[in-house]
Amino acid sequence: MKDLIDKLIGAVPFFVRRLVALLPAPKKAVLALDLESDSALEEAFTFLAVSFGIAFLAQLPFFVGEKDKELAFGITAALSAFGFALIVLQTALVWKMVGAKPAWRQIVAATCYFSGVSTLLCLFFVLVGQGIFKALDPTGYKQALTGSSADAMNLFSSNGFRIFLVFLVLGCVVTYVWIYWVWGAYRELMQVSKRKSAIALIFFFLFSPIVFLLQAATLMPTVAQPDGAAVPESLVGQWQFVQQSDGGGVRSARSVLYSFSPPRWRIMRTGEYSLEEMRGASNGRCVISTETKELGQISVHDSTIDLIPAGHIEWTRDQCTGKNSKVFLHPGKTEYQYKLNEDPSGWTLCLNDRFGQTCLTPKK
Incomplete structure (x- = not known):
């Protein structure tokens, strides 16, 4: 764990340079890179890894219970990798549907950069929402995160929970706006018309709920599990x-x-x-x-x-x-x-x- 953190810290200067270039002009920044070079994928995955590492470390203060942090990191990393693979497949599929020939190396590299930034954008809104929820309703916050709320409908009476949901929706909206903004870079890489690019984007948005459900189905058994059994064996x-x-x-x-x-x-x-x-x-x-x-x-x-x-x-x-x-x-x-x-x-x-x-x- 320590070695991995050291590697991520060492990559921070590179990450910051790429992030500063991506935020104001993501399309220009990605197209300026040589995505066919031998180091292209290594650099792209490094950027993505640092983004996910920052997201994990930023959420540590909000973890409930004394869980094994290395185990939590391993689970998060595996789920993040699975989610990223789904996004890459979804992106390649929608371009294939409009007649483009997917350039896998370019799609993977570009998606690393775009997913890394979208992760941080969404993270900002999630953390703000979690912080407000935890401050306004500590008990409801703990029950929501551990999945121990006896009556889920009662959570909707919590002002903290409702504010958290608002920020969660805002995070999703910002993520979709980011996808719309960067989609032109994929069009240039796939070398297709604006019309086909628009159709591919529509397909991407239509398939997104399915990808989300697949990620959620994988996430449910591992996240928000409180320490110990739901009903202690001594009570059964x-x-x-x-x-x-x-x-x-x-x-x-x-x-x-x-x-x-x-x-x-x-x-x-x-x-x-x-x-x-x-x-x-x-x-x-x-x-x-x-x-x-x-x-x-x-x-x-x-x-x-x-x-x-x-x-x-x-x-x-x-x-x-x-x-x-x-x-x-x-x-x-x-x-x-x-x-x-x-x-x-x-x-x-x-x-x-x-x-x-x-x-x-x-x-x-």
């Missing part, structure tokens, strides 16, 4: 609570059974839970009972458990009046502070909310 399983009381001529009982499961797929940041609760009371002559069943998603972060119901049903059976009822409810998210304790008798899971504490034990 069934936890029960049983309580009985007898007073005032009334006997009552309550049982609660929670089942916690990990995500079905690794890229998901929420697991699944189910709740079965039974309440009953008897005065010796008749019984009133209530049965509750609930299904939904569970999100765990730090010492907090969020339960997001997807379905909730309550059955009430009243033998005293002969009335029965079945109600479908839509309760909101429930948040618990949890703690796992171990003593000679085994494990205990204690859940705390505004109503108090409930401690459960593993179901046997």
Whole structure:
């Protein structure tokens, strides 16, 4: 890692000279280079590598958690290389579609320079948006970056998140404006008419969402993964609570059974839970009972458990009046502070909310 950083630092003067030439006049700067020379590709890839290196280092302060920085760099580099290869293939394809004969060496070299600059332009807007998001809503920012947000729709109520999205869109707009600005250089390299160049540009813009989705599909399993499992292994399983009381001529009982499961797929940041609760009371002559069943998603972060119901049903059976009822409810998210304790008798899971504490034990 250190050797790589040293090489990137050594290439900074070359990078700065090329960047200063590209920003005001990208078409003129690229066409002035001898892209067929033996050193053309090496110089182009050096420029691209420094651009990606700057982008990675600039985002380090925004990383969440104590991740292995070398591993993160390796993952980012692999994904960046994959994304660059897709852009090169997309560019060659659209020129082929309009009848041009792609000059691969020239396309790769030019794309290195143009992609390097577009990376930095987009990075500026992303960093500004992330900084504002983190300053206005630190909790929402952490949940968004780690993928641990229990309810994604709640993020849209965050002013910080909405501002971040605005800057993200601005970054995309600026990137497309840059592509439009530099497209003339490709036309000169491909030696085609302005009409064919315009058609190729339209095709490029039309294919861009597909390329973006391919990159996103590759990115999802590796980026925004929080340290540790989405649902800690220590929580997975069934936890029960049983309580009985007898007073005032009334006997009552309550049982609660929670089942916690990990995500079905690794890229998901929420697991699944189910709740079965039974309440009953008897005065010796008749019984009133209530049965509750609930299904939904569970999100765990730090010492907090969020339960997001997807379905909730309550059955009430009243033998005293002969009335029965079945109600479908839509309760909101429930948040618990949890703690796992171990003593000679085994494990205990204690859940705390505004109503108090409930401690459960593993179901046997």
